[in-house]
Amino acid sequence: MKPAWFDYHAPRRLDEALHLLAEAGADGRVLAGGQSLMPMLNLRILSPAVLVDINRIDSLTSLDAGDNALRVGALVRHADLLRSADVREGWPLLWEATTQVAHIAIRNRGTVCGSVSHNDPAAEHPSVLVTMGGSVVIASRGGCRELPADEFFTGMLSNALEPGEMVVELRYPRQPASTGTAFVEFARRLGDFAIAGAAAMLTMRAGVCERARLTIVGMGEGPFRAREAESTLAGRKVGQAESQDAFADAAAKVVAAVAPHEDVHASSSYRRHLAGVMAARALETAFARAGGRPVG
Amino acid sequence: MAREQSIKVTVNGRTYEKTVPVRLSLADFLRDHLHLTGTHIGCEHGVCGACTIMLNGRTARSCLTLAVQADDAKVITIEGLRAEDGTRHPMQQMFLENFALQCGYCTPGMLVTAIELLQDNPNPSELEVREALSGNICRCSGYQAIIDAVLEAAQQGNAAWTDWSTRSQER
Numbered sequence: 001m002k003p004a005w006f007d008y009h010a011p012r013r014l015d016e017a018l019h020l021l022a023e024a025g026a027d028g029r030v031l032a033g034g035q036s037l038m039p040m041l042n043l044r045i046l047s048p049a050v051l052v053d054i055n056r057i058d059s060l061t062s063l064d065a066g067d068n069a070l071r072v073g074a075l076v077r078h079a080d081l082l083r084s085a086d087v088r089e090g091w092p093l094l095w096e097a098t099t100q101v102a103h104i105a106i107r108n109r110g111t112v113c114g115s116v117s118h119n120d121p122a123a124e125h126p127s128v129l130v131t132m133g134g135s136v137v138i139a140s141r142g143g144c145r146e147l148p149a150d151e152f153f154t155g156m157l158s159n160a161l162e163p164g165e166m167v168v169e170l171r172y173p174r175q176p177a178s179t180g181t182a183f184v185e186f187a188r189r190l191g192d193f194a195i196a197g198a199a200a201m202l203t204m205r206a207g208v209c210e211r212a213r214l215t216i217v218g219m220g221e222g223p224f225r226a227r228e229a230e231s232t233l234a235g236r237k238v239g240q241a242e243s244q245d246a247f248a249d250a251a252a253k254v255v256a257a258v259a260p261h262e263d264v265h266a267s268s269s270y271r272r273h274l275a276g277v278m279a280a281r282a283l284e285t286a287f288a289r290a291g292g293r294p295v296g
Numbered sequence: 297m298a299r300e301q302s303i304k305v306t307v308n309g310r311t312y313e314k315t316v317p318v319r320l321s322l323a324d325f326l327r328d329h330l331h332l333t334g335t336h337i338g339c340e341h342g343v344c345g346a347c348t349i350m351l352n353g354r355t356a357r358s359c360l361t362l363a364v365q366a367d368d369a370k371v372i373t374i375e376g377l378r379a380e381d382g383t384r385h386p387m388q389q390m391f392l393e394n395f396a397l398q399c400g401y402c403t404p405g406m407l408v409t410a411i412e413l414l415q416d417n418p419n420p421s422e423l424e425v426r427e428a429l430s431g432n433i434c435r436c437s438g439y440q441a442i443i444d445a446v447l448e449a450a451q452q453g454n455a456a457w458t459d460w461s462t463r464s465q466e467r
Contacts, residue, residue, distance in 0.1 A: 001340045005299060008318035008364060031362075038360040039341035042321075051318075055365060079354070103431025104412065105348050105355040190430035 003041035010053040014060065014139070014168070017052050022141040024050035026163040031055070032074060035102070035110035036118045060168065065090055070172040074114075078107035091172055092289075093132060093181035093201060097124040100183065103191040113167045116152070119159050119222045122193040124183065126153055127215040127223040129170060131181075131199040137169035144168070153222040176211070179203045180290025182282045185217060186274055188265065194218050195266045196274035198254075200282035202233070204290040209238045209246070214283065216254060216275050220261035229253040229279065238287065247283040251276040303367040307332065308376030316363045323347045325363035326373060334374035336401050338433070345432030348405035349373050355412045374404035377411075387411050387449050394445035398436035405432050410446045419450055 011017045021028045027049035031037055040046040054060060060075040065086035072081070081087050081098045088095045101107055101115070101124050115125040116136065129136070129149040136152045138145050141164060152160050161167070175181065185197030197217030203210045212233035216224040229250040238246045260271035302315045307330060314329055321340075326332045326349070338344035340359045347358040350372035377385035384392070387407050397403045406429065413420060413428040420428065425446045426439075434442065 002321075002324075003319045005319060007299070008301070008362070010364070034360050034362075034365075035342060035357075038362075039343075042340050042359065053362075053365065103345070104409065104428055105345065105357055105431055106342065108354040109356050109360070190427050 001042055003038075004044060004047035006041075006048055006051045008051050008053065010056050012056050012058075014054075014057055015141075017054055017057060018139055018141045018164075018166070020050065020052045021166060022164040024048075024052070024164075028052055028163070030117075030166045032114040033077060033110035035106050036114065036120065054166075063087075068174060070094070070174075072112050072170040072172070074111060074166070074168050076112055078102075078110050078112060078115075079104075081112060082107065090174060091132075093175075093183055093199060094128050094172060096181070097128045097183040097199065100124055100185055100191075100194075100197075106191075113170055116170060117159055117161065117167050119153055119157055120193070121156055121220050121222055122195075122197075122218045124185070124194075124197070124199075124217065127197070127199045127217045128183065129172070130223040130225055131201050131213045131215045132172050132175070133213070134170060134172045136167055137171065138165050139168040140165040146171075149223075150225065155221050158222070175201065176203050178205060178210075178290055180286040180288065182285035182289065184278050184282045184285065186278060196260075196271055196278050198275070198278035198282035200279070200286040202283065202286045202290050204238070204287070207237055207239045209233045209236050212250075212283075214250065214254070214279060216258060216279065218260070218271065219258045219275065224258060226250070226254045226257060226279065228257055233283075243284070243287055247280045247287070250283055251280040254279040301364050301367075303364055305363075305366045305369060305371060307371045308373060318362065318364050320363045321359050322349070322351075322361040322363050322366050322371070323358035325366070326358060326371070329363075332373050332375050334404050336404055338401070343433070344402070345405040345409065346402050348408050348432065350408050350412070355408055372408070374407060377407060385411075386452065387414075387445075390445040390449040390452075391442070394441050394448060396438065396441040396445035398434075398438050402432055402434045402436075406434070406442055410442075410449070413446070414450055418453075420446075422447060425450075 009020050029048040031051045031053040060073045062073040063076045064071040078098050078101045115123050134149045136147050181201045183199045185194035187194045199215045201213040212230045214226040214229050255276040258275045262268040304313045323337050326335045336346040338346035342357045342360045349358045425443050
């Protein structure tokens with residue numbers, strides 16, 4: 001229950017951190033909020049030889065709501081997002097999901113970039129980034145690259161980072177006009193890991209669903225983009241009369257597509273059932289917020 | 297690479313300079329090096345909330361924080377809640393009057409979490425109190441009395457909390 005030995009560095013500049021990570025290679029880990037990494041160290045699930053603590057690099061704390069995108073630096077904590085009026089107004093899906101991340105003390109320390117990097121299948125942030133069509137800015141000693149969210153997540157607790165690389169920023173595009181979003185999740189206890197959840201984003205024009213994005217949380221492999229459900233909605237007339245059928249169709253596509261794991265908290269079939277319920281609930285709420293009439 | 301590092305930490309208003317192993321948790325530092333054993337360790341992986349302390353004015357799990365990360369930081373533990381003359385913090389008094397502790401193991405974490413809640417939200421609903429305390433497990437399951445205590449503390453007003461936060465930082 002105590003971590004194994006490691007060498008500890010707390011650089012004050014990003015280039016120093018990237019140099020240390022390059023030297024450490026596959027034996028190095030970035031310590032940001034520590035709310036996932038420290039438990040793994042304490043339980044000795046991980047025992048990296050080198051920890052590079054980035055908490056003293058001030059340039060990584062920036063949270064910038066620009067005209068085109070929100071840029072979230074590697075040291076922006078969940079609690080920082082929740083205190084931002086810009087995020088609440090301009091990126092409501094991100095804000096709503098963040099209210100559901102763990103507990104206050106965890107939100108005070110844990111970072112958004114850390115949650116995305118960790119890619120826990122039950123985590124909120126990976127699915128939000130995918131739903132919003134965001135991207136991940138990755139730095140290494142050799143330079144920077146930007147990856148679309150869909151290409152960053154590569155399976156349970158896995159991502160596209162190479163040794164020596166770290167996530168330095170997330171970018172969330174501004175949502176189009178006439179768009180409604182919703183993030184819902186189901187957990188046994190407030191703040192617990194979600195058994196299932198859904199992030200939805202609907203753009204409505206004159207009663208037609210112009211664009212639909214739907215991502216399911218908790219299905220075992222990181223964010224699950226429900227593409228069949230999205231295409232069943234895109235271009236479809238969704239008024240007050242049609243919405244219930246449309247979202248039931250989408251939920252049925254979700255149930256058919258997911259292949260959730262089984263564990264002590266929920267069976268595979270219960271998780272699949274919940275995925276459909278969460279999908280319908282998120283879509284109905286997003287629809288209402290997009291200016292359609294509230295359903296039910 | 298040195299596996300020990302010197303740190304300077306202000307705990308409950310008093311500054312300590314110590315050399316510590318880099319892998320030492322802040323929880324173990326408080327308990328074993330400063331002998332402030334009021335901070336309790338339950339699960340050591342951030343689930344139970346017993347070790348919650350204030351780090352630079354915000355709650356944090358001391359089992360998920362390294363002692364070296366608290367270099368130059370201000371920490372407040374359960375020992376820092378009462379006044380110098382021994383007067384209990386108003387939240388401690390409410391816990392006492394509402395029988396909001398049984399074995400007492402979760403209490404230090406519950407108290408700082410409840411105090412942070414009232415700093416941010418002086419008049420929380422019962423649901424908001426439950427949500428705020430959801431990261432702190434009471435294995436005696438005495439939740440109802442704890443929630444009653446926090447709600448009563450909120451009813452008694454905001455002044456005491458502001459007063460407390462400045463006092464403990466400066467002492």
